[in-house]
Amino acid sequence: MAYWHFTTFLCTILHAVTLLKFSIGADTLRPNQTIVNGQTLISQSQIFEVGFFSPGASANSFLGIWYRNTPDVVCWVANRNNPITDPEGVFLAIARNGALVISGAGRVIWSANSSGRVASNPILQLLDTGNLVVVDEAGESSSPKSYIWQSFDYPSDTRLPGMDMVDNTDTGQEKYLTSWRNSDDPSPGNFSYRIENQGLAEMVIFQGTTKIYRTGQWNGLGFMGTPPYQSPAFKSNFEFKNDVLVSMSEIYNYSMVARLRIEPSGILQRYSMNEKKDKWNLVFTLPQDLCDNYGRCGPYGICNTDKTPICECLKGFAPKAQQEWDWSSGCARIRPLDCGDGDGFVGLSGVKFPDMLKFWLNTSMTIDECRAECLKNCNCTAYANPYRTGGRSGCLIWFGDLIDIREVPGADNKQILYIRLPVSELESTNLEKTQRKKKMPGKVRLTLAAAGVVFFCLICCTTLVIRRLKRQAAERKNEDLELPLFRLSMIAAATNNFSNGNMIGEGGFGLVYKGNLSAEEEIAVKRLSKTSTQGLEEFKNEVILIVKLQHRNLVRLLGCCIEGEERLLIYEYMQNGSLDYFVFDETRRKLLTWPKRFDIIMGIARGLLYLHHDSRLRIIHRDLKTSNILLDANLNPKISDFGLARTSGCDQSVDRTKRVVGTYGYMAPEYAIDGKFSVKSDVFSMGVLLLEIVSGKRNRGFTYCGHHHSLLGHAWLLWQENKDLELIDECLNDTFVESQVKRCIQVGLLCVQRFPEDRPVMSSVLFMLGSEGVVLPQPKEPGFFMEGSCSNSAENHIRSTESNKGSITITELEPR
Ligand SMILES: *[C@@H]1O[C@H](CO)[C@@H](O)[C@H](O)[C@H]1NC(C)=O
Ligand SMILES: *[C@@H]1O[C@H](CO)[C@@H](O)[C@H](O)[C@H]1NC(C)=O
Ligand SMILES: *[C@@H]1O[C@H](CO)[C@@H](O)[C@H](O)[C@H]1NC(C)=O
Numbered sequence: 001m002a003y004w005h006f007t008t009f010l011c012t013i014l015h016a017v018t019l020l021k022f023s024i025g026a027d028t029l030r031p032n033q034t035i036v037n038g039q040t041l042i043s044q045s046q047i048f049e050v051g052f053f054s055p056g057a058s059a060n061s062f063l064g065i066w067y068r069n070t071p072d073v074v075c076w077v078a079n080r081n082n083p084i085t086d087p088e089g090v091f092l093a094i095a096r097n098g099a100l101v102i103s104g105a106g107r108v109i110w111s112a113n114s115s116g117r118v119a120s121n122p123i124l125q126l127l128d129t130g131n132l133v134v135v136d137e138a139g140e141s142s143s144p145k146s147y148i149w150q151s152f153d154y155p156s157d158t159r160l161p162g163m164d165m166v167d168n169t170d171t172g173q174e175k176y177l178t179s180w181r182n183s184d185d186p187s188p189g190n191f192s193y194r195i196e197n198q199g200l201a202e203m204v205i206f207q208g209t210t211k212i213y214r215t216g217q218w219n220g221l222g223f224m225g226t227p228p229y230q231s232p233a234f235k236s237n238f239e240f241k242n243d244v245l246v247s248m249s250e251i252y253n254y255s256m257v258a259r260l261r262i263e264p265s266g267i268l269q270r271y272s273m274n275e276k277k278d279k280w281n282l283v284f285t286l287p288q289d290l291c292d293n294y295g296r297c298g299p300y301g302i303c304n305t306d307k308t309p310i311c312e313c314l315k316g317f318a319p320k321a322q323q324e325w326d327w328s329s330g331c332a333r334i335r336p337l338d339c340g341d342g343d344g345f346v347g348l349s350g351v352k353f354p355d356m357l358k359f360w361l362n363t364s365m366t367i368d369e370c371r372a373e374c375l376k377n378c379n380c381t382a383y384a385n386p387y388r389t390g391g392r393s394g395c396l397i398w399f400g401d402l403i404d405i406r407e408v409p410g411a412d413n414k415q416i417l418y419i420r421l422p423v424s425e426l427e428s429t430n431l432e433k434t435q436r437k438k439k440m441p442g443k444v445r446l447t448l449a450a451a452g453v454v455f456f457c458l459i460c461c462t463t464l465v466i467r468r469l470k471r472q473a474a475e476r477k478n479e480d481l482e483l484p485l486f487r488l489s490m491i492a493a494a495t496n497n498f499s500n501g502n503m504i505g506e507g508g509f510g511l512v513y514k515g516n517l518s519a520e521e522e523i524a525v526k527r528l529s530k531t532s533t534q535g536l537e538e539f540k541n542e543v544i545l546i547v548k549l550q551h552r553n554l555v556r557l558l559g560c561c562i563e564g565e566e567r568l569l570i571y572e573y574m575q576n577g578s579l580d581y582f583v584f585d586e587t588r589r590k591l592l593t594w595p596k597r598f599d600i601i602m603g604i605a606r607g608l609l610y611l612h613h614d615s616r617l618r619i620i621h622r623d624l625k626t627s628n629i630l631l632d633a634n635l636n637p638k639i640s641d642f643g644l645a646r647t648s649g650c651d652q653s654v655d656r657t658k659r660v661v662g663t664y665g666y667m668a669p670e671y672a673i674d675g676k677f678s679v680k681s682d683v684f685s686m687g688v689l690l691l692e693i694v695s696g697k698r699n700r701g702f703t704y705c706g707h708h709h710s711l712l713g714h715a716w717l718l719w720q721e722n723k724d725l726e727l728i729d730e731c732l733n734d735t736f737v738e739s740q741v742k743r744c745i746q747v748g749l750l751c752v753q754r755f756p757e758d759r760p761v762m763s764s765v766l767f768m769l770g771s772e773g774v775v776l777p778q779p780k781e782p783g784f785f786m787e788g789s790c791s792n793s794a795e796n797h798i799r800s801t802e803s804n805k806g807s808i809t810i811t812e813l814e815p816r
């Protein structure tokens, strides 16, 4: 019977196809129409398009939805598991009952059934949200509830605004993302991104059935393990049922086009479309760093990317593997639990709570009751209040191993994880301190302290020496593989024996020469001044680290040359020199049209984000400025002179240095005045760069009739008077996109705010620059805005080494 129906249906369709003219460009399909290969439906505002496509190098065809302006970006695939090998004669049609069918050669390739409801007059429509829906034309309303079928119920690898993620244990309904197998094959791959819903929800990336990343529990305001940056454009919306999260969606400003995709590699990426709607900007990726790898530090370990090594044991625990850190085995208790009155707790805050492997949750208990409950059961290892909204209290208790704890950069200390320890262990830390403070007379205390320090240093140094010896031994083995060495004779020949004619600049730490290795291969050679006190092994190790930093927007270090006294760094050669050569020059500035400038700004931001967050090392540049941005043949920007602090063997203190090295006009106030540097001082420099690129004027040496402020001050005053567009370089008159320029200026002002805690981090900077329709925060007054312009023009440098001339660049890097 069903078969008979279907054949009749097919016949009708085929008949219709021959008789009817199909109009391409419509957004709806009726039962008397079909879509064949080459035909598409286009959503009303021309954003999305549905039709048959072949991904990458694949010969197979699929029915999919893609963005009209970027057809390579496919966000939904119908027949993921049923590839069409020959698109000849294949078509999509909607049956009279509302079912969708792809068929060819009399065979059904794929079908989608309606939700049991029968439409009297079904039509298929592609909405501007990217949702492909079947609605009943007879039914008046077109609210989501009236959809007979919708593609949003069957996510592929991409989550679009308005699409729910669901894990409803009651109804058994689940909606989640599954990666493509590879870029040529949309069939379901190994990775999925879904809600894990155990009373407290979190989002998890799975590889097969293995967790590889979790966002951390939803605490009422956000996921505990993700940075606390909330954009008004992506406001998460949650639906709860009996305290259990059943679905999650994002409330959007629909003027913004954005998507979240689980890549075939298992990485989750958020993109937003640029203003011209022809390119995608990467907003963030998850996992973000090594500490995001699930269970990275093993049971009872805690991960912190700012430490070396990144893993540590929780207080009261020691590494299981004694000799080398084998983090998979994690840590074990130093002293066993008492399991009676002899146990207490130590609090830990600013962390992602451990995974809920074995747990107990009561959503109404107070924290004191929670503590008592934990003490009752010897298997309880920790407890916490999982909520942080509106003074709400609840009790989450962990039994057994505590796994996947990490420190969350930027998190506050409002949520505390209480970890159970025997009192003896708690006392051993507290008692030592109090005894020394209270009971001992001054002299004894001093001597003891001194002895302690000496002893501690001895142990420290011994460990350090042993560790370094080991590392060196290990690295010597790999050295030949890892360190590209150039011969001095070769470099001398390439640079005409370091002739003055080949000198192209004087950068941080030494002179820079252009060289030709061969007719095609050009290099830039930095000849380090001979003031460095650093040992050879250390120098090599640092170079190995920097060589590994590779990013489109970083000048690439190709290798080095160490012979006799000479230490040379060999870089790729940048044909167009540095950005200041263009942007501050009367004629050359005209080459930098607005779209080009915007590309340059985005490129610099991406490069800096990589240095701050994505590379294996966390690198603070400390001297970002236009002359350190080099341009390749196509005027693509690349950041130079990063990672050189170590090769110069200079001050390695982590966040404060007596040697303030940088360039006036680009330095954040806290760095110039107190010597405190951080990623936020780089963000300040980024803000200055941004305003300079937009205005075509230098921050220092800026003159303006009417006041004596720096460029920052000028920008701030214009901003306050709502005249910010006056800041723009006059030569950009024809090319600029007003809203884009305004956004750049606002982001620039956010970056140069006086207090580092007000400034955004680089991922937010990139996000704000790249997203149209995002409501940006209001900037506060910039640092240094009263800075006069009376001093000498161009750039002044602060430095403490007299031997160097010209611009000084020091960057700081710490292994992650
Ligand atoms: C297709 O069917 C619709 C009603 O379902 C009708 O309005 C339309 O005229 C038909 N198209 C053609 C070309 O017959
Ligand atoms: C829809 O589902 C019914 C049973 O659930 C099945 O008999 C029918 O063939 C399906 N239709 C299509 C077009 O898949
Ligand atoms: C997916 O998993 C299978 C089996 O575990 C494995 O053979 C395959 O290499 C994996 N593919 C990818 C892309 O990771």
Ligand SMILES: *[C@@H]1O[C@H](CO)[C@@H](O)[C@H](O)[C@H]1NC(C)=O
Pocket (backbone or CB within 6 Å): 362, 363, 364, 365, 369
């Ligand atoms: C949660 O705690 C409250 C207060 O102690 C208690 O009344 C309630 O029964 C507990 N609920 C569960 C499910 O244990």
Ligand SMILES: *[C@@H]1O[C@H](CO)[C@@H](O)[C@H](O)[C@H]1NC(C)=O
Pocket (backbone or CB within 6 Å): 377, 378, 379
């Ligand atoms: C503690 O855990 C052990 C092993 O998992 C189990 O046998 C025991 O019953 C548990 N004790 C309590 C009080 O839950």
Ligand SMILES: *[C@@H]1O[C@H](CO)[C@@H](O)[C@H](O)[C@H]1NC(C)=O
Pocket (backbone or CB within 6 Å): 253, 254, 255, 772, 773, 774
């Ligand atoms: C969405 O963004 C547009 C463009 O930025 C803005 O005009 C509009 O007010 C925004 N709508 C909402 C609801 O925020």
